[in-house]
Amino acid sequence: MSSDCGSFLTYVERRFRLAGSALVDDGNHPYFVPTDTLEEEGGPWPEGFLSMSHYDYLGLMHHPETVGAAKAAYDTFGTGAGGSRLVGGERSTHRAFEKDLAEFLGVGGVLSIISGYLTNISLIQHMVGGRDLVIADELAHNSIIMGCKAAKCTFLTYPHNDLDALAALLDEQRAHFGRVLIATDGLFSMDGDITDLPRLLEIKEKHDAWLLLDEAHSYGVLGATGRGLCEHFGIDPNRIELAVGTLSKTFGSSGGFVAANERVIEWLRFTLPGFVFSVGLAPATVACAQAALGILRREPERVARLRDNSQTFLNMAHSAGLDTGEAIGEAVVPVLFDTPDECVYVAGCLMQQGIYAPPVVHVGVPKDAPRIRFFISAAHEKADLERVINAVALALADFRASQQTAISAE
Incomplete structure (x- = not known):
């Protein structure tokens, strides 16, 4: 390998490390998931695969x-x-x-x-x-x-x-x-x-x-x-x-x-x-x-249905004690977490239940404001929204309980 090539790769490795490569280097991460395959197969999830990461706001991608x-x-x-x-x-x-x-x-x-x-x-x-x-x-x-x-x-x-x-x-x-x-x-x-x-x-x-x-x-x-x-x-x-x-x-x-x-x-x-x-x-x-x-x-009623779904999701999140920041309940509703570890853990739990909503911990947001963005669609049913909020709340409670147990054991 030439010295120029080595220098370039060293530069890339440093930049990648600063961008958070530690989160993805083992290959066990929630990014670039082939969602079409998961949707077709249904996986082991009784309620099926559910994407909350696509901004198909009016449900027209498959119309x-x-x-x-x-x-x-x-x-x-x-x-x-x-x-x-x-x-x-x-x-x-x-x-x-x-x-x-x-x-x-x-x-x-x-x-x-x-x-x-x-x-x-x-x-x-x-x-x-x-x-x-x-x-x-x-x-x-x-x-x-x-x-x-x-x-x-x-x-x-x-x-x-x-x-x-x-x-x-x-x-x-x-x-x-x-x-x-x-x-x-x-x-x-x-x-x-x-x-x-x-x-x-x-x-x-x-x-x-x-x-x-x-x-x-x-x-x-x-x-x-x-x-x-x-x-x-x-x-x-x-x-x-x-x-x-x-x-x-x-x-x-x-x-x-x-x-x-x-x-x-x-x-x-x-x-x-x-x-x-x-x-x-x-x-x-x-x-x-x-x-x-x-x-x-x-069909402007699609816009009304999207708005109703978004408001419902926001209200459910608040009722569950989740932090949605300044979101007004219009298509995009983030749930904010205290730490990147908390955010990644919850996203992982969602994926295990067939809910695709990757964590946002480094790119696009301040490093002290990790979150999961939920994109709401007019095509979502109320049961979908309840499923997501319940899963987030349970995963978050589980993570915080395990952290408290670890602290108590020290």
């Missing part, structure tokens, strides 16, 4: 219409887009879907992109330059944070959902920069809480700033008909410069999109690197998402 639309698209258009839409041409379904989605969201236009993560990374770098400032919520999605760090601008954060701190920061900093972009999530995927959009818009407009709002987890979830945070608060979505969404959650597909003024979208169509230099969405991906959008339009 006959979404699956059928994807199959038909394969037969009609083939397996891929074949190239960048700018230089390789696009399928008629690309523009038709974007038009329908823009109409549903009440905005001028939508541009779909191959990856939701890439959408934020590329968009933020494209919007700001060396004389500009980006301020993000400290718990914004990693794609926002990394996009801000990669941009050639000044990057600052404000404490999570502390909009007074954001306002004070802008009072102090605004005059020193040409353009200012505020970036945050609508529904936070690790905490299950939301941004106070009315207050945020007041601050944005007072300081002549722009807003990038990531609605990846709020489209199809918030609002009476699933139109997101703006509908939740009764706000015109056109007051937001850039809204970012994903097709991998509510829409049961994959990819990301930007929703904005029609002229903004047309500009991005010709200039946004993450779109221009990436292949277009596969026809089956578009077809699946468009079918899901049609179901959402036709």
